[in-house]
Amino acid sequence: MSSLKVMLGVLAAGFMLSGCMQGAHYEATNTQNFKPKDKELLAKIRYENTPVAEPFRRAIVDYHRKESPGSIVVDSDNHYLYYVMDGGKAIRYGITVGEEAMAWSGIAKVGSMTEWPAWHPTPGEISRLGVPTFVAPGPDNPMGSRAMYLYSGGKDTLFRIHGTNQPEYIGASISSGCIRLTNEDAIDLYSRVKIGTIVVVLEPKHGDSPYNSRLALQGGGGNTSSY
Numbered sequence: 001m002s003s004l005k006v007m008l009g010v011l012a013a014g015f016m017l018s019g020c021m022q023g024a025h026y027e028a029t030n031t032q033n034f035k036p037k038d039k040e041l042l043a044k045i046r047y048e049n050t051p052v053a054e055p056f057r058r059a060i061v062d063y064h065r066k067e068s069p070g071s072i073v074v075d076s077d078n079h080y081l082y083y084v085m086d087g088g089k090a091i092r093y094g095i096t097v098g099e100e101a102m103a104w105s106g107i108a109k110v111g112s113m114t115e116w117p118a119w120h121p122t123p124g125e126i127s128r129l130g131v132p133t134f135v136a137p138g139p140d141n142p143m144g145s146r147a148m149y150l151y152s153g154g155k156d157t158l159f160r161i162h163g164t165n166q167p168e169y170i171g172a173s174i175s176s177g178c179i180r181l182t183n184e185d186a187i188d189l190y191s192r193v194k195i196g197t198i199v200v201v202l203e204p205k206h207g208d209s210p211y212n213s214r215l216a217l218q219g220g221g222g223n224t225s226s227y
Contacts, residue, residue, distance in 0.1 A: 029058075029184040038145060038187060041116060045139040045183075050168040056080075056094020058185055063090035065208070071198040072161075072189075074179055076103055077207025079171045081161070081179060083192055091192075093185045094170045098177035103204060104159045110197040111151030113190065117143045122158060125176055140165050145183040146190040150199055161199070162186060 031039065056079065063082060067073055073082045073090075076097040082090040097103060119135035119142055126133060135141050144163015149156060161179045163186035164170075170182060179201075181189060202208070 029188070031184075033191070034187060035115075037116065041139040042145070042183060045165070047140060047165045048168070052094055052167060052170045052182060056171045058091065058093050058188065060085075060089055061092045063088055063092075067200065068198065070192075071200065072193070074161075074199065074201040075207040076105070076173070076179075076202065076204065079173070081181065081189070083189060091189075093181050093189060096164060096166070096169045096171070096175050096180040097173050098175045098179075099173050103173075104157060104177055105201045105203040105206075106152060106157075108150040108152045108157055108159075108199045108201070110148045110161075110193055110195055110199060111156065112149040113193065113195065114147045114149075115190070116145060117141070117147040117162070119143045122176075129176075142166075144180070144186055146186040148190065148193055148197075161189070 034042070061082075063084060065073060065082075065084075067082075067084045069084050069086045071084050073084065074080075074095070074097075075082070079095050079097060081093045081095045083093070084090050116137040118137050121129070121131050121133065121135075125131060135143075137143075142165055143160075144165060147160050147162040150159045150161070151157060159178055161181070163183040164180040165183075166180075167182045169175075170180070
């Protein structure tokens with residue numbers, strides 16, 4: 001029942017946001033950039049590849065924060081991840097983030113990267129979720145198509161940016177703390193990131209996306225262009 005409420009909440013937020021984004025035009029993922037293994041495994045998924053609500057689809061946007069090009073900023077409040085570009089622009093991705101009690105914030109670096117990773121649940125996840133100790137890589141693995149492992153002070157934080165087999169929750173706070181993108185968006189972001197990429201995860205209640213649900217309800221919005 002709680003999962004159903006989350007899905008209904010995501011849909012409702014998407015409808016409200018989309019009313020202020022009618023001028024935006026979004027493009028389908030260019031699958032020609034996928035590797036043969038990506039195409040093979042994504043063709044075998046058993047989960048329902050639910051379309052992401054329009055406000056959370058990948059787009060190039062104007063970006064106001066003075067972060068270095070090539071860095072990542074995660075705005076958990078508004079369920080967005082930004083890959084900062086030159087010229088005051090960023091690629092904005094919709095994400096699923098952790099429930100408030102499981103969220104992490106701070107400054108980290110990408111310390112490791114894996115294509116089609118295995119899943120090694122933490123002891124807490126095993127106890128809480130009743131999952132096995134190991135899940136092999138594949139199209140239905142909860143880690144999805146790509147994983148970028150966040151390190152702070154030279155140590156693994158145990159938080160990751162990764163794909164998902166639950167695209168219906170993009171725009172929600174339901175994960176065990178990790179930052180999830182659709183498998184297609186995870187592949188896109190992974191292709192731009194490198195070891196050492198700076199990742200800034202804003203503290204809860206400190207999200208400052210120029211386009212967010214609060215502004216949408218007030219009739220405001222940010223500028224977007226198709227991507």
